[in-house]
Amino acid sequence: MKAPAKASPAKKSVARKTPAAAKKAPAKKTPTAKAPTAKAPAAEKTAAKKTAAAKAPAEGAPAKKAPAGQGPAARKVAAGKPESRVALVRRARRIYRELAEVYPYAHPELDFENPFQLLVATVLSAQTTDLRVNQTTPALFAAYPTPEDLAAADPEKVEEILRPTGFFRAKTRSVMGLSKALVEEFDGEVPGRLEDLVKLPGVGRKTAFVVLGNAFGRPGITVDTHFMRLVRRWKWTEATEPDKIEAEMGALFPQRDWTMLSHYVIFHGRRICHARKPACGACPIAELCPSYGEGETDPEKAKKLLKYEKGGFPGQRLKPPQSYLDHGGIPAPPLGKE
Numbered sequence: 001m002k003a004p005a006k007a008s009p010a011k012k013s014v015a016r017k018t019p020a021a022a023k024k025a026p027a028k029k030t031p032t033a034k035a036p037t038a039k040a041p042a043a044e045k046t047a048a049k050k051t052a053a054a055k056a057p058a059e060g061a062p063a064k065k066a067p068a069g070q071g072p073a074a075r076k077v078a079a080g081k082p083e084s085r086v087a088l089v090r091r092a093r094r095i096y097r098e099l100a101e102v103y104p105y106a107h108p109e110l111d112f113e114n115p116f117q118l119l120v121a122t123v124l125s126a127q128t129t130d131l132r133v134n135q136t137t138p139a140l141f142a143a144y145p146t147p148e149d150l151a152a153a154d155p156e157k158v159e160e161i162l163r164p165t166g167f168f169r170a171k172t173r174s175v176m177g178l179s180k181a182l183v184e185e186f187d188g189e190v191p192g193r194l195e196d197l198v199k200l201p202g203v204g205r206k207t208a209f210v211v212l213g214n215a216f217g218r219p220g221i222t223v224d225t226h227f228m229r230l231v232r233r234w235k236w237t238e239a240t241e242p243d244k245i246e247a248e249m250g251a252l253f254p255q256r257d258w259t260m261l262s263h264y265v266i267f268h269g270r271r272i273c274h275a276r277k278p279a280c281g282a283c284p285i286a287e288l289c290p291s292y293g294e295g296e297t298d299p300e301k302a303k304k305l306l307k308y309e310k311g312g313f314p315g316q317r318l319k320p321p322q323s324y325l326d327h328g329g330i331p332a333p334p335l336g337k338e
Contacts (some may be wrong), residue, residue: 072285077235078290092236092252093290098285099264105323106263108214109270109316110134115190115215116182117141120150120175122210123202128165130316135335136164138318147188150179164335174202192216206242213259221246222262226269233273233291271310279305 053127070078073091077083084092099106109130112118117137124133140161144150150158155172162168162175178200182188190211191197197208209220221227223242231237237248253261272279281302286292298303308315308327317324318332325331 035234042299050174070289070292074288074292078292083235086104088236089252092234095234095285095288096179096253096257098288099268100260102284103264103267105321105327105329106260106267107324108263109208109266110210111137111317111319112215115192116147117212118215119178119190119197119200119203119207119211122207123174123178124162124165124171126171126202127167131332132165134316134318134332136162138334140252142158144179147179147182150176151183177201178203190215192218194220204274205246209259213262219255219258219263221249221258222266223249225275226266227262229275230265230269230273233278233289233294235290271303271307274305274307277305279303282306 030276061227073083073087077091077241102146108118110118110121110125111134112121120140121133124136124235140150140158143161144153144158153176155176156178158172159168181200182190186196192212194205194208194212197203197211198205201221206222206224212218213220213222223246228240228242228245230248231245232240236252237245239248249261250258268285269275272283274295279302280286280289280292280295281297281299282305283289283292283302296305303311305311307313309324309327312328314330314332315324317334318334320329320331
């Protein structure tokens with residue numbers, strides 16, 4: 001077959017490199033050509049192609065993508081290598097921003113209409129779920145809507161209402177005691193200061209910060225079991241005591257972010273980063289997590305572990321915010337209708 005009369009220079013160059021062309025016209029080879037000659041072994045060409053292919057994804061891949069769902073910083077921390085303070089702050093705040101995008105509807109998962117209801121509900125949430133509290137408080141607040149009413153209630157009747165929350169006798173003493181203290185010391189109003197709240201029966205710093213952050217708009221970090229678990233998994237702290245964790249997290253983030261930080265972390269802990277089997281394969285911040293791999297890494301299996309709106313199941317609140325419903329959240333059922 002005759003070659004086309006107007007073959008491009010590139011095509012002529014390629015033609016000269018073929019074995020057939022080399023035999024027919026050896027004198028026409030250009031001495032300055034840097035490409036492999038026709039006699040170069042095929043194995044060398046294959047190796048060169050593999051090397052180029054291996055380099056291409058690394059050079060063109062987005063910065064967020066990383067092998068096995070982990071970024072360089074997370075792998076370094078996971079390997080036990082020291083992370084500088086600056087690197088820790090940057091990684092922590094990036095996780096905060098990522099979670100803010102995943103849970104733009106994050107909110108307190110206790111139903112309440114005023115500071116008194118939130119205070120009581122938070123005290124009742126100890127050693128039980130927010131769902132059980134939300135299913136119980138409608139009857140409690142219908143019978144005793146104010147601190148004055150609850151302070152003067154019959155303890156046995158209150159105990160019967162609170163029975164589903166567990167430890168109902170101790171909780172009855174706490175909510176009736178704090179109601180009495182509110183009436184006697186604060187004219188029946190919930191105080192908006194930390195130092196006053198922690199003096200109330202059954203109220204610690206965690207409960208106080210829930211109330212301050214969500215009823216009064218005053219920033220606070222809520223260190224519950226989910227929060228403690230996740231900040232340790234992320235290597236933000238090695239502390240185990242709530243007060244120390246609160247202090248260290250307060251140093252990592254500006255005060256304006258404290259309340260929402262608590263919501264984002266707790267939301268993530270309840271939906272994806274579970275205590276026993278975290279859904280690592282479905283985690284949006286896997287690349288930043290030095291504990292990646294502690295749970296299920298297969299994406300399909302991990303999806304089956306998701307809870308609440310992420311898994312299409314009812315949430316904790318009977319009356320959740322509209323933003324939660326708009327993002328696929330489902331209200332929890334009333335008591336006895338689970």
